Amino acid sequence: MRYIRWHHLNRGEGWPHFRKGALNPQWKGDDVGYGALHEWIRGNKPKPELCEDCGEHPPFEVMNIIGEYKRDVSDFKWVCRACHMKEDGRMSNLRSATRIEILLP
Numbered sequence: 001m002r003y004i005r006w007h008h009l010n011r012g013e014g015w016p017h018f019r020k021g022a023l024n025p026q027w028k029g030d031d032v033g034y035g036a037l038h039e040w041i042r043g044n045k046p047k048p049e050l051c052e053d054c055g056e057h058p059p060f061e062v063m064n065i066i067g068e069y070k071r072d073v074s075d076f077k078w079v080c081r082a083c084h085m086k087e088d089g090r091m092s093n094l095r096s097a098t099r100i101e102i103l104l105p
Helices: 003-009 034-044 081-088 090-103
Strands: 061-064 076-079
Touching (some): 034 061, 061 081, 076 081, 081 090
16 A cells, blocks of 8 residues: 555554644643634633523633633633623723714714
8 A cells, every 4th residue: 555545544543743732842831822822722611502601692702711811721711702892891992982983973
């Protein structure tokens, strides 16, 4: 059997050089960027059916609870867009900006 065909059939199964997490030589631990940390949380924290805050809408975003960005899944929760904006204060900023635009001629 040619190497290409064998490689295609057996790719990734039982190969020790596919290291994930802390076994990967490029692992950064807690010294990771915002986007990479949120991506890691999405892959390691199970997504519930409904938002963890309101319990009404399906969650789409991962939100940090305490504000310290570390690889701790208990410091994050799955929330819907509205709850995330309320928690961050962006909803009130959006409402006040909309009011100003309406009131201005």
